[in-house]
Amino acid sequence: MSIIYPVIHFSLALIEWVLISWAIRLWQQSTSLAMIVLPIVLVSISYDNIILSIGSLIGEGELLKTLSMLRFLLHYLVVPLFIVIGVELAHRAGASWANRVVRVLSWLIALGLTAIDVATHYLGLELVSIEFAGILRYHVANLSGPPIITIVVNLFVLLKLRVASLRVAERSRSSLCCPELCRWRSLSKSWVEVRQATLIIKVFALSGS
Template identity: 40%
Template structure:
């Protein structure tokens, strides 16, 4: 069952890429297009899990799953830079200053470094065969890594600013739902629920870009 769900999630993210690319083509490839890279990584992530049972256990599937962790470490922190840009586009005076920009860039680079050092370095993967989906998961126990928590907090904060200054609540709502979906156990026989909330979050991010583009280029 989960293989089908992850395939549907991959297709949902693919639709989001099409939307984001069309926005970027119309308004210009700039920082607002950064989510394209994040969504592309999620297409890969969900596709690998969906295809796991067809590929079968072995080095190929293990290598493909290792790629999921590397992509996650390299592209997810880009959302910190996107969040700063979204706030800047609201006209917040402090966000237009150089220190705000370079703080966002520095934070993103630091999060990449931390994730590479604490998660991907010495990555040990173990076979996981649950609910009809075969994949390799990290053997590291514990909750979400610090990088994910920090990125989520930045998105919630940015969403609150966009809501207050532009009366657009959907970035905040998507970020809060992502946090709740990741932290609150859901009694469903599936591992796809967190990935579903990722679709909701990225839809909120791309919708926010569309909203800001429409305000700047009516």
């Protein structure tokens, strides 16, 4: 039983590396600079899952603590960028509400939330080791409540990408589904599924700690 959760995190990391290769190709094909955010976010999430999966192998100490500090920093820096990804993918899927103003606004909101997260959570961060379900990790020592920004951002992205994937599906049924459209449909569906699985695992781990 203790090996199940490390294996799940490692499996998620592998899935995310597959998505990274897709995201890089989509960024190269895209005319939008915002699409570079997608592979960056996926690399960060993959790193998070890798550290969680091998924490018990590294063992308690300064090495794992340093790697965990970087994990938390990446978390605070990139999680708000999910908003940019959600809006950008919705725009690429043809959502009328994802216009230029909304796309610029998504950047401002994401950067604002990043600044708030770093200022209120990362600066002065103290970590303590904890073991749960076979996972040895460093946990915030003075955690005062659930990660509200993380939960809200994840729910926002899941909702928007579900809407975007449904729109792409409608367009594919009404056309011959050109290769670019099929790629967006596949990416949206895979991204939603991975984010759902990651969110469930993180919330479950949080409740158990």
